[in-house]
Amino acid sequence: MSDTHPPRFLVSAPLASGADLDLPEQPARHVAVLRLREGDQVTLFCGDGGEYAAVLTQVARKLVQVRIGARIDVSRESPLRITLAQCISSGDRMDLTLQKATELGVHAIVPLSSERSVVKLRDDRADRKHAHWQHVVAAACEQCGRNTVPEVRAPTDIQGWLRSIGEARPDGSLRLLLTPNASTSLSDNEKQLDVTLLIGPEGGLAEHEVAAAMRHSFQSIHLGPRVLRTETAPIAAIAALQVLWGDFA
Numbered sequence: 001m002s003d004t005h006p007p008r009f010l011v012s013a014p015l016a017s018g019a020d021l022d023l024p025e026q027p028a029r030h031v032a033v034l035r036l037r038e039g040d041q042v043t044l045f046c047g048d049g050g051e052y053a054a055v056l057t058q059v060a061r062k063l064v065q066v067r068i069g070a071r072i073d074v075s076r077e078s079p080l081r082i083t084l085a086q087c088i089s090s091g092d093r094m095d096l097t098l099q100k101a102t103e104l105g106v107h108a109i110v111p112l113s114s115e116r117s118v119v120k121l122r123d124d125r126a127d128r129k130h131a132h133w134q135h136v137v138a139a140a141c142e143q144c145g146r147n148t149v150p151e152v153r154a155p156t157d158i159q160g161w162l163r164s165i166g167e168a169r170p171d172g173s174l175r176l177l178l179t180p181n182a183s184t185s186l187s188d189n190e191k192q193l194d195v196t197l198l199i200g201p202e203g204g205l206a207e208h209e210v211a212a213a214m215r216h217s218f219q220s221i222h223l224g225p226r227v228l229r230t231e232t233a234p235i236a237a238i239a240a241l242q243v244l245w246g247d248f249a
Helices: 027-035 093-103 123-144 158-165 207-215 231-246
Strands: 008-010 018-021 041-047 051-059 064-072 080-086 108-113 173-178 195-201 218-223
Touching: 008 027, 008 123, 018 218, 027 051, 027 064, 041 064, 080 093, 080 158, 080 231, 093 108, 093 123, 093 231, 108 123, 158 207, 173 207, 173 231, 195 231
Parallel strands: 008 041, 080 108, 080 195, 173 195, 173 218
Antiparallel strands: 018 064, 041 051, 051 064
């Protein structure tokens, strides 16, 4: 291919220079969609922080094989460790949030259910959604060049999650809750390199949920005078955090 940036594929198996590898179903299907041919260059990564140059050696309907080349140790991770605790939104909004949060360098994602959440997940549906969100994040890593895949934790309820993280935040960390009526802004805080960002659902968090977050050391902040949608707020906040303390600091 003439493209200077070969397609990138996440492979769950360990990778080793010089080895031949039969691509799993998902990346093999992607090869077919892109109409790649034998001899085309691709990049493989397995989530261990590095990536591998590779070349397609066989492209058939039932088999796509590559020869793995040199490992390249390159990190595109932010120095800022952001955990996004996102109340589950409806339709494609959650996918958009996870995709863009991954592109912007978030470290981990915690899908939460809350009192006003439109989407209610139970049992098998929660498992399917979790698997789907992991795929969304993996695809975003393929696109944006990240070699470390953010953890997408299993969906949980906000009260249980708050109890699990404890009321006292660790030293050197910050817990932020976006609310439109907050009296402080993000820039009012001193620089931290470990931030947990809590975003409510479409209807916002209930008052008792906000109170519970405050008891667990969350600080209420705003991002300006306008009310942001649940899918807009995390994208804006993560971008602002990266400018202040992360990639662009």
